């Protein structure tokens with residue numbers, strides 16, 4: 649795994665100790681819940697939480713009766729997720745650009761507030777498409793470039809303040825292009841609720857493999 653990934657891993661290892669604390673943690677969990685609601689999980693489905701962080705999304709997936717598999721690059725985040733007994737044996741450390749799963753092994757894939765950290769975005773989308781079954785559903789949320797808050801949170805705070813200059817966010821039209829190139833169909837990319845400025849700065853992506 650490359651140096652740029654190690655830098656991001658260290659950033660998240662540090663954050664993992666207080667990830668759930670405060671209004672940012674609360675907002676991240678809220679967005680994750682909304683992304684999962686949109687996937688309409690059913691018992692028995694196999695669902696990958698990509699960039700799973702401290703495991704809250706995996707716990708919600710397991711509670712819906714589906715099988716949750718979590719993958720994250722940060723050992724600190726995976727360590728926090730391992731505290732959840734329902735996830736024993738279902739968490740893997742890895743890179744979104746090279747998923748250690750067979751083709752067509754998931755019914756659904758959720759990826760929240762993680763995608764902008766991946767060094768090779770199109771490669772990561774192609775990997776998501778590969779591991780989803782044909783007809784499988786992707787639900788992804790990420791900050792968007794065509795909104796002032798999205799740009800400020802990523803380009804000013806993460807890039808400039810934390811030195812993660814590789815992070816990249818995309819506008820709504822760019823999302824449509826990338827998802828199409830990665831092989832997805834039935835693509836819907838919507839900004840979050842206009843009544844919540846923190847959500848308006850995000851894109852909610854739904855697409856079919």
Ligand SMILES: C[S@@+](CC[C@H](N)C(=O)[O-])C[C@H]1O[C@@H](n2cnc3c(N)ncnc32)[C@H](O)[C@@H]1O
Nearest residue numbers: 660699700701720721722725743744760762765
């Ligand atoms: C802001 S957290 C989001 C965690 C969780 N999905 C949520 O919504 O609360 C971003 C996560 O993406 C993970 N991540 C960043 N780059 C990654 C990569 N290349 N492969 C896998 N995970 C990655 C980080 O380690 C971190 O846990």
